[in-house]
Amino acid sequence: MAGAASKKEVSVAEKLDALFELQKIDSEIDRIRTIRGELPLEVQDLEDELSGLETRISKIQEEMKELDTEILDRKNATKDAETAISKYKEQQNNVRNNREFESLAKEIEFQELEIKLHDKKSKEAKVRIANKKELLDEATERLSFRQVDFKAKQAELNEIVGETQKEEDELIKRSEEAKKKIDERLVFAYNRLRGNAKNGLSVVPVDRDACGGCFNKIPPQRQLDIQSKKKVIVCEHCGRILVPTTIED
Numbered sequence: 745m746a747g748a749a750s751k752k753e754v755s756v757a758e759k760l761d762a763l764f765e766l767q768k769i770d771s772e773i774d775r776i777r778t779i780r781g782e783l784p785l786e787v788q789d790l791e792d793e794l795s796g797l798e799t800r801i802s803k804i805q806e807e808m809k810e811l812d813t814e815i816l817d818r819k820n821a822t823k824d825a826e827t828a829i830s831k832y833k834e835q836q837n838n839v840r841n842n843r844e845f846e847s848l849a850k851e852i853e854f855q856e857l858e859i860k861l862h863d864k865k866s867k868e869a870k871v872r873i874a875n876k877k878e879l880l881d882e883a884t885e886r887l888s889f890r891q892v893d894f895k896a897k898q899a900e901l902n903e904i905v906g907e908t909q910k911e912e913d914e915l916i917k918r919s920e921e922a923k924k925k926i927d928e929r930l931v932f933a934y935n936r937l938r939g940n941a942k943n944g945l946s947v948v949p950v951d952r953d954a955c956g957g958c959f960n961k962i963p964p965q966r967q968l969d970i971q972s973k974k975k976v977i978v979c980e981h982c983g984r985i986l987v988p989t990t991i992e993d
C-alpha cells in the first residue's frame with residue numbers, strides 16, 4: 745500500500761509513547777462523555793413528564809366541556825318538557841271525556857319526572873365539574889413548576905454541550921492524529937482492548953510493580969523490559985499494553 749510505504753520508520757519506544765498519548769486523549773474523551781451522560785436523560789424525563797401533564801390537562805378540559813354540553817342539553821330538554829306540559833294543560837281544557845283528560849295527565853306526569861331527572865343529572869354534572877376543576881388546577885400548577893425545571897435543565901445541558909463539544913471535537917482530532925503515528929495492526933489491537941475494557945483502558949503504566957489495568961503483579965525482569973521500551977509488552981493477565989511508570993509532577 746502506498747500509504748504504508750510512505751510511513752516513516754518508527755522505533756518501538758516512539759510507538760509506545762504514541763500509544764500512551766493516544767490512550768490519554770481517548771480517556772479524556774471518555775471523561776467528557778461521562779460528565780454529559782446523565783443530563784440528556786434528565787432533560788428527556790422532564791420533557792416526558794411535561795407532555796404527560798399536557799395530555800392530562802387537555803383530557804380534563806375535554807371532560808369538563810362534555811359535562812357543560814350535557815348541562816346545556818338538559819336545560820334545553822327541560823324547556824321542551826315545560827312547553828309540552830303547558831300544551832297538555834291547555835288541551836286538558838278542551839277534552840271530550842275523562843279518558844282523554846287522564847291520558848294527558850299521564851303525559852304531564854311523565855314530563856314532570858323528566859324535568860326532575862334532568863335537574864338531578866345536571867346537579868351531579870356540576871359536582872363533577874367542580875371536582876375536575878380541582879384536578880385541573882393541580883395539574884396546571886404542577887405543569888408550570890415543571891416547565892421552570894425543564895427550562896433550567898435544558899439551559900444547563902445546552903451550556904455543557906456547547907462547552908464540551910468543542911473540547912471533544914479537538915480531542916477527537918488529536919486522537920486521529922495520534923493514530924496516524926501508530927501502525928494499523930497496533931491501532932486495531934488498541935481499539936479492541938478499549939472496547940473490551942469497562943474503563944476503556946488498553947494502554948496502562950506499571951503502577952507499584954503491578955499492571956495499571958488489572959493490578960496483577962509484574963515480575964521484576966518483565967518490568968525492566970517494559971522500562972527499556974524495546975518491544976511491545978502486554979499484561980499476561982488482562983492483555984493490556986504496558987508502558988513504564990509515569991512520574992506525575
Ligand SMILES: [Zn+2]
Nearest residue numbers: 955958979982
Ligand atoms: Zn493487566
